[in-house]
Amino acid sequence: MYKLFISMALSPFVVMGAEKVHKSSIKRPNIILINMDDMGYGDLTVTGAQGYSTPNIDQLSFEGVRFTQFYSSSSVSSASRAGLMTGCYPNRISIYGAIKPETGIGVHPDEIFISQIVKEVGYTTAVVGKWHLGSEFGYLPLQRGFDEYFGLPYSNDMWPYGYLVRPGEVPTDRVMKRPELPLFNGNKIEKYIKTMDEQNSLTELYTKYAIDFIRRQQNKPFFLYFAHTMVHVPLPVSDKFRGKSEQGLFGDAMMEVDWSIGEVLKAVRETGMEENTLIIFTSDNGAWINFGMRAGSTGGLRDAKHVTYEGGQRVPCIMKWPAQIPAGWICNRLTSGIDILPTIAAIVGGKLPERKIDGVNILPLISGNKDFKPHDYLYYYDQKNQLDAVRDERFKLVEPHLYITYDGMLPHDDGTPGPRTKAYTDWALYDLRRDPGERYDIKSLYPEDVERLKQALDVMRKQCGDSNMRIKGGEVRPAGKVSR
Missing domain, CATH: 3.30.1120.10 (Arylsulfatase, C-terminal domain)
Known part of the structure; x- marks a missing residue:
């Protein structure tokens, strides 16, 4: 099912413009892939956000590389996530838009995910947060190379109660023809999310699970896919952050997610893993701007989510890996979420799928070779x-x-x-x-x-x-x- 991919991950790289040349003895790194939901190009303080701050995410960019021409593979959730996990344009594998609950649709079992590639070479794997690649049993993460799964199978608005449920309310009006919203632990449903109070706890629950997973990984490398439910409407926010920003619930939610990422970075640092942990931060698509103050910013780009103008697909991306990536530089090369799979495969010495993919290994680029051109188109x-x-x-x-x-x-x-x-x-x-x-x-x-x-x-x-x-x-x- 695979063909051998000859990895350059352990070869020495001369870092252009940097003071050090990385050695060839680098071990396989831990990998944390953080994927936001509906976060636009202008939603970080480092990209111009106002009324709140994202210091932990900004610090990632100061300590690694920030991409200015990075694209999600689609302007909508499921398709974008399919591209991220498989390295393919999502239409190549017939995944379109956002997969609705209980439709029987998911990524075909013959397609290979990042998790399967790294697991084959000895990684422990987990996904925390939003999945949205098929909610039936055969499509869930544990059947796709993940050892652990804690989160929602699809978007948090795909529940019966709509967008206007208030904290403290127990909704009874089913305004949408949707099933109850399940929170999974492994292959089993741990509970159903039926109130906004329960949604408000999601970011904290995710963060606790992610930190616990990181602290349990001492003996072999790990791959953590942390797919935040935020900042997707209806914008649940915990009491710790509600009302803390000048941008309403959206700013509050961004502050809480930034806190969450800070806690993950702290766990990596305290366990002595920081030097050889690759952290990738990005978003599944642009902001959903018709929600006004409950939505993010495209940073002045045209249109937004659901649209193929720049505001729909150009998204932030930051990578940090102290052992390999020069700190504090800006990459203006053309890159995409479909490049993550082949790049990780190269880094871990894994095997690419036999089937054709569209992404490119950008390891030379992130290691400092600024002349490397991943894509013609x-x-x-x-x-x-x-x-x-x-x-x-x-x-x-x-x-x-x-x-x-x-x-x-x-x-x-x-x-x-x-x-x-x-x-x-x-x-x-x-x-x-x-x-x-x-x-x-x-x-x-x-x-x-x-x-x-x-x-x-x-x-x-x-x-x-x-x-x-x-x-x-x-x-x-x-x-x-x-x-x-």
Whole structure:
């Protein structure tokens, strides 16, 4: 099922611009992958957030590398997480949008997850938090290479009670056709979350479990996938942080998550593991801005979650690994969540899947080789296999398509979603170096680049299809489907 991946992880790297050359005797590191939910490009103080602070996450960036051109593989949860775990564009493996509860859909068992790769070479593995890659038994984490699982199988708004449940209330009106929200421990449901008070405790519960897992790992390396439920609406926040920010519940939730990450970093430091622990911090997609003050910021990028303009998929990413990554530098190279799997495989000396993946090993880049160019092109898929755009390190070409947009629509500040609308775009070319907000179509100025990028789109259409052009790809693999 696998092919041998020749790892460069234990080879010496000359760090450009740094004072030290890392030795070839580095042991396999512990790995902590932190994935936020609906956190936008502008939601950290290091990226311009106001009204609250995120000192622990900011410190990660000072001690490692911060990526400015990093993309989730989709603008929606399940698809993005599928790309993160498998190294594939999610449409290649037929995962689209957000998987609803009890649909029988999940990532196909033949697809290989990061957890399976590291487990095969001796890692202990755990996932804490939101899963959202299929809620039926066969799709749960313990069947995908994880030794431990504590968290929710999908988003915290996928419960019957909607967005307006208040602390102290026991809701009785089932305003959505959804099952009760289960909290899993392993393969078993530990309890059902039925009130906002119970949701308010999630970040603290997750953090305690994650710290306990870290402290129990003394004899062999570990992989912890910490997938926060926050900052997804309805924004549960504990009493310790409620009202602490100047940005309402959203700012409170960001402060609590920053506290959580600080506690994880403290546990790593106190157990003597800091030097050889790789920490990766990112988000599954952009901010869900029609929730107004209950949502985050795209940092001035166009549109948001559910959309393939920059605000939907360009997200923060920070990596820290003192034994290997030079501290305090900014990476402007084109990178993506699909690169995490092949990079981790290289670091641990693991094996890549036999099946084709789309990600690239960026270990040379994070180790300081700033001339390393991972991608010539990255692609933007939306909806059910709709290929919307392609970009290189400068230009982004958008193809004609109908899309959801938040432009011109007034968000709601009461905890409910504001309206969205639909719009149509023709071919458009944007210079993301000068115009990251994608406001000025310059295709008439650069016809040769338009044709080059159209050819790149043709290559991907042949592989994975494009519903905009009514083309079925020749390399699309099926999702898992459980008969109900």
